[in-house]
Amino acid sequence: MPKMNRSDLHYDYKWTVSETDNPKLIAKDAHHLSRNEGYEMLHYLNSLQGKDGADLPVRSRQIVEWMLKEHFRSTAPSQGTVTQWVTQNWARLVPDYPW
Incomplete structure (x- = not known):
């Protein structure tokens, strides 16, 4: 499965760990997704799968990153x-992906 690396991300993120976060326990630590914390976004994007568990290319993961940073409105989404x-919202937003 092609995983994203930090260098594949299009946006800037916070990479320092706060007292209440543990990047080694991301799946257990983050019931919500912090779209400002790099390690949470990278873990989330790399956990995505396509229909029937299909592999996703890095470009698809980058599109999701863009969708979440530019179009998703929620303060603490699960x-x-x-x-x-x-x-x-995939089909509606993909044609507008700028990269």
Whole structure:
């Protein structure tokens, strides 16, 4: 599965860990997705799969990153809510992807 690296991200993120976060326990630590913390976004984007568990190319993961940074409006979204929103808005937003 092609995973994104930090250098594949289009946006700037905070990479320092706050007292309440543990980047080694991201799946357990983050019921919500912080779209400002690089390690959470990178983990989330790399966890995505296509239909029937299909592999996603890095470009698709970058499109999701853009969708979340530019179009998703929520202050503390759960990862499930985010994934559902991405699925519902993919076809509508992909044609506008700028990169």
